[in-house]
Amino acid sequence: MINNFKKSVLAASIVAFSTTVIAQESLRLGHYFPAEDFRGKTAQYFADAVDQELFDIQVYPSESLVRGRDGFMATARGSVDIYSLFGGYAVGSVDLMRIFTIPFPPDEFTDSKLLEFANDERTLDILDEEFERSNVKLLGFINSSGQTTVFLADSIDSLEDLRGKRIRGVGGYTDPALQDLGSSVVFMSAAEQFLQLQTGGVDGVITTDSSYANLGLSEVAPVMMDGSIVRTPYPLIMNKRKWDRLSSDQQEALMTAAAETVAWSIENFEEESERLGEKVRSEASEVYALSDEDLDQASQIRNKYLQQFSDEYGDEGERLVELFNEYL
Template identity: 25%
Template structure:
């Protein structure tokens, strides 16, 4: 008994030592559940950062919207209440104009095209734009392609969308995209989607395979159409208030840790996407894989005309489209 108690005492002391080794622990937010690729990506960033700083700087990830939905956590990060935040690009569309380019329907031709843009000078340019809004853009994470799913019927053509009600991210661009397809957009927090589909408040939503799976939405919306209208990257940001307190060496360590975590998140994302697709198909979800996207793309013309209005944004879109 004494030996067990002594062992427990040493184990407890070791935990205290490990906890106190970090001079600074950054609070990080994510709406997704534990184990989700973006959550694990930031955890990997934390491990890399600890290694780079000899354990001085650590990251504690608060997953599952423990610190609030994305809109709320963005504001908290701007105020310095939250240090690091993993957020979809969508909610930034009304805050930072340049982010709208990455949220345009069909702006990316493929995953390879998206990576070429994000990993190049255009990606750096957009990250730099966050600094004017009390945030530091650190890195981009994958989030796959978003497609429509619903509880009513399989969507095989654009006409099938007429009059249907879909949840969208709280962004004017997303609202206009759905409206251009003839459907009704309903902005609402992610956490309310399941019950809203279940009770008929909305017919469905749009998201990628892992989100469709991890949220359980496939249980109440059993029709999934691979129209892949959006490939919106995730972004990892740090509060500028937190950033400004760091030494140049620690700023570099944070930046490098974020960038090095990207490859890990992308690998996890690809595996998660495959696993989620297999799971929901096995659960009896009807998947529409073959669809003519041409009418969908043509319907986006007024969306581009409305949202790509400034000369700066037009130039950015043109450079994205010209990227090989």
């Protein structure tokens, strides 16, 4: 009878152990985009691509869990497990992310080129250690901002007309570039843009075509500047302590899903970008094309901050600038 009791205990222990091994890990994935936004769809794609036997991922869109600008620190603290973040929001904690905020990128630096550069193993090797110092694991760069430009309440005739205007910035070198042009930089979340434009809190905003279309900003900012002021990737980040507690199989599953999401995003974003571009141009009442003089000024500003980045961040900065130029 004692032997039977021992067998029962052993059998129960095996069942319990097996249950522990296969139990799903619950994770909260936050982002600040509407669910129907392509960036929201990309975050959902990742959640769906993860092995469902290993993870139960709940997605919280539209800042319903954490505000976009707070996403990095909230992930570092563990208030959220995973976050899809605009790269410019990470520069306060990861200085080297400024390479993705170089203002006025040339037209040949397309969304697909940006994601190739961001996910290049040489780029990731440099950035991984920087992220981990902030208790954040970088899973990959899963999306692009697409065309990100200035949308204004009133017409302009040149870049010089931005002088004196209050414009919503997006972080990194884009903000001092605005100041070089004589603008005042105002900080706000994506959700605040409509109200701030409507009430005159700002004269313009730097934002994506996607946000412009999905937030109905044409009602309050009918003027758009043609061409990107910045083109920035979206890192998918995870709380490092949470990552370290996962099994190797679970970690591999997350990295596999991230890689699949990057491939899906690259494959589908060009079509989405074209659709959004057409929609934005149809909604904006005026599109300002940069003059040759504007383009020269923009090029000088871009080169200024590439050089500044290289000077400020030593060998790693120089290497990232080399890689940036390689992808041009």
